[in-house]
Amino acid sequence: MHSGIRSELHQKSGKNTPGLGRYRSGCAGKAKWGPDICGFAAVDINRHTAFHLNAIQTFKEARETLLEYYCRMVKEHYLYFKELSKYPVADSYFAKAEVVETVLSLGMHFISRLRDDRKLMYPCREPEAQAGKKGKGQRKKYAGKVKTSNPNMDRFTLVHDSKELKVYNAHLFCEAMNRRLINVSLVEFYKNGKETARKLFFATDLTLDGMKIFTWYSSRFQIEFIYRDAKQHCGLEDCQARSKNKLDFHFNAALTTVNLAKIHWMDNKKSDEESFSMTDFKTLCHNTLILNRFFRMFAINPNTPKNQRKIYELRQFGLIAG
Numbered sequence: 360m361h362s363g364i365r366s367e368l369h370q371k372s373g374k375n376t377p378g379l380g381r382y383r384s385g386c387a388g389k390a391k392w393g394p395d396i397c398g399f400a401a402v403d404i405n406r407h408t409a410f411h412l413n414a415i416q417t418f419k420e421a422r423e424t425l426l427e428y429y430c431r432m433v434k435e436h437y438l439y440f441k442e443l444s445k446y447p448v449a450d451s452y453f454a455k456a457e458v459v460e461t462v463l464s465l466g467m468h469f470i471s472r473l474r475d476d477r478k479l480m481y482p483c484r485e486p487e488a489q490a491g492k493k494g495k496g497q498r499k500k501y502a503g504k505v506k507t508s509n510p511n512m513d514r515f516t517l518v519h520d521s522k523e524l525k526v527y528n529a530h531l532f533c534e535a536m537n538r539r540l541i542n543v544s545l546v547e548f549y550k551n552g553k554e555t556a557r558k559l560f561f562a563t564d565l566t567l568d569g570m571k572i573f574t575w576y577s578s579r580f581q582i583e584f585i586y587r588d589a590k591q592h593c594g595l596e597d598c599q600a601r602s603k604n605k606l607d608f609h610f611n612a613a614l615t616t617v618n619l620a621k622i623h624w625m626d627n628k629k630s631d632e633e634s635f636s637m638t639d640f641k642t643l644c645h646n647t648l649i650l651n652r653f654f655r656m657f658a659i660n661p662n663t664p665k666n667q668r669k670i671y672e673l674r675q676f677g678l679i680a681g
Contacts, residue, residue: 375601378416382425396610397432400582401443404574408621408635409581411589411614412439416606429453430461437465446470446564448579456536459563468564470576477559478534479505479543481514505531507545507557515545518569524548528569533561544569588620588637589613639678646674 382395395417402409413436419428433447440447445467449458454471462469473479481502505511515527527545532538544560562572589595593616598609620640650673654661661670 377601377603377606378418380417380419382417394606397429398582398586398614399436399439400585401440402448402575402578402581404578406625407578407581409578409585410618410621411585411611414607414610414614416603416610418603426453426455426457430457433458433461434465437467441465441467446562446575448576450579454535454561456539459536459539463563468562468567470562470572471560472576473533473543473559473561475507475559479507479559480532480534480538481505481511482530482532482540501532507559510545516569518544519573522549522552526570526573528572530565539563540565542567542569542572544572546573585614585617588617592637592641593617636679642677643674646676650674 376394378394379392380395381390381392383389384391396414397417398414399412400409401412415432415436417425417428419425423431437447446469447462447467448470451472451474454473454477458471459469481504483499483502503511512527514531515529517525518528519526525547527547529543529545530540531543533541542562542565544562546558546560547554548556548558560572560576586595593613595610595613598606600606600609617637620637621635624635624640650661650670653659660666
């Protein structure tokens with residue numbers, strides 16, 4: 360398991376809602392007016408799902424940038440997830456020197472995706488470092504810039520090859536991270552035998568396999584489903600409270616409800632192939648409630664073998680997965 364960091368726009372607000380500001384909305388693709396929450400979640404790699412840990416409404420201090428605020432939140436709340444994993448994962452917005460240094464200072468490693476315009480440099484090999492060097496002085500450290508569109512494949516190691524993607528691994532210097540040496544995973548995506556995209560992922564842990572970096576970063580998207588389900592089914596955006604404590608309780612209660620539903624589903628699913636659906640879970644609970652009402656009103660014994668078969672069919676009525 361590993362932990363993830365994300366921020367989420369909370370849309371329903373009024374003039375007296377605390378913590379209002381202009382925050383970027385991923386859905387709208389631009390900054391919008393309203394409150395914002397910074398959320399932490401744990402991702403289960405093996406089960407391909409995520410669980411909410413904590414949500415904190417954004418209240419920046421005077422002259423504090425949003426990135427500085429997020430770094431402060433990591434320092435204040437890292438104990439929520441450090442016991443689960445030492446690999447926080449976040450999207451490319453957080454792939455900056457401030458976040459990397461913050462995570463490393465807490466005894467953890469950081470995984471993220473590099474922006475396409477990030478400047479990377481090859482490290483010098485021993486013969487290159489000594490070439491043309493005379494007398495004393497520092498050895499040559501860099502061996503040219505990396506062109507993402509046409510990289511020097513002699514510097515990369517192929518770690519995964521399939522019809523859908525190829526994954527290459529290399530240790531490179533990143534200029535945006537104070538020229539720190541990072542573990543880069545170059546991923547080429549293919550469709551019908553043609554390359555469709557090329558992305559760079561990285562980890563500060565130089566011992567990680569390139570495929571793990573890509574897989575662990577990709578699993579971060581499971582966090583998005585927590586917020587989607589909380590919005591659509593648990594009223595995450597429906598609170599109109601005007602108190603910091605009440606808003607904090609509402610945010611975490613809505614997100615924790617998704618956790619409880621997911622745990623109940625995992626305890627009762629019949630096969631590993633079944634995927635969690637909040638819509639199906641609500642339908643199942645609704646059908647069960649109606650059936651129990653009928654049993655009490657009409658004094659029906661639900662425990663007979665014949666009724667048990669019918670009850671199973673009626674409880675599954677309306678499920679998407681069914």
